[in-house]
Amino acid sequence: MLLQDTALIYGRYLRQSLRSRAALLFGLLMPLLYLLFFGPLLTGLPLGGRGSSWQLLVPGLLLQLGLFGASFAGFAIIIEKGQGVVERMRVTPVSRLALLLGRVLRDATVFVFQAVLLVLAAVAMGLRAPLGGVLIGFAFVALLTVSLGSLSYALAMKVSTPQQFAPVINAMTMPSMLLSGLMLPMSLAPAWLDVLSHVMPFRYLVDAVRDAYVGSYATAHMLYGVLVALGLTVIAVTVGTRVFRTAGA
Numbered sequence: 001m002l003l004q005d006t007a008l009i010y011g012r013y014l015r016q017s018l019r020s021r022a023a024l025l026f027g028l029l030m031p032l033l034y035l036l037f038f039g040p041l042l043t044g045l046p047l048g049g050r051g052s053s054w055q056l057l058v059p060g061l062l063l064q065l066g067l068f069g070a071s072f073a074g075f076a077i078i079i080e081k082g083q084g085v086v087e088r089m090r091v092t093p094v095s096r097l098a099l100l101l102g103r104v105l106r107d108a109t110v111f112v113f114q115a116v117l118l119v120l121a122a123v124a125m126g127l128r129a130p131l132g133g134v135l136i137g138f139a140f141v142a143l144l145t146v147s148l149g150s151l152s153y154a155l156a157m158k159v160s161t162p163q164q165f166a167p168v169i170n171a172m173t174m175p176s177m178l179l180s181g182l183m184l185p186m187s188l189a190p191a192w193l194d195v196l197s198h199v200m201p202f203r204y205l206v207d208a209v210r211d212a213y214v215g216s217y218a219t220a221h222m223l224y225g226v227l228v229a230l231g232l233t234v235i236a237v238t239v240g241t242r243v244f245r246t247a248g249a
Contacts, residue, residue: 005095009102028114031061054127059209060182062115066141070148071173074156096244104149108142115141133212140209143229150240157243176202204228
């Protein structure tokens with residue numbers, strides 16, 4: 001029943017996304033701009049033997065795609081609440097977990113598709129990475145999207161307007177971007193900033209994907225990244241499901 005309900009919700013929202021192809025491509029705009037205009041600046045950066053500048057930058061851009069895209073996914077819920085769509089869905093026998101999973105799995109599909117396009121563009125600009133590492137990067141994008149999408153939808157169920165939603169998301173995403181080392185590894189930062197960044201869960205995902213992109217799979221970074229990504233996903237989906245069950249009750 002859960003799988004059937006999830007597939008039903010997933011199909012509904014995926015069809016909506018496919019009808020808006022421009023939105024799919026515009027979602028790539030910011031990472032592509034970083035790739036085109038920021039990537040060449042890193043060519044002479046001392047990386048300590050940890051691969052090329054593209055192997056450093058592209059993993060960060062992939063997770064940036066998931067971070068910003070999934071964090072703002074809740075705007076759709078706010079619109080649907082105003083149109084009465086959410087309330088009509090919640091009075092049906094469809095599983096509350098399916099109402100959440102269908103949405104976040106659609107989001108994961110969209111952002112992994114965008115991640116594929118981003119990697120292809122990066123390959124054209126000089127990225128060389130093992131296929132296994134690239135696939136691991138896509139898996140991390142999917143997990144990050146599911147976790148942040150779940151929290152974004154949960155927050156959107158609790159607020160009434162975009163004006164209440166946007167400041168909270170901005171307050172969360174900007175420190176996450178700056179302290180996770182998305183653009184540059186935190187090992188290049190001053191010691192105090194490097195230490196502070198370890199409280200940011202996304203740093204562990206970024207370090208893991210960068211290891212994967214240079215073919216290093218059995219590392220501490222990879223272990224910590226997998227544990228943090230899975231733990232965050234379980235917690236976020238649990239919180240999101242609970243909010244879908246109780247909000248407005």
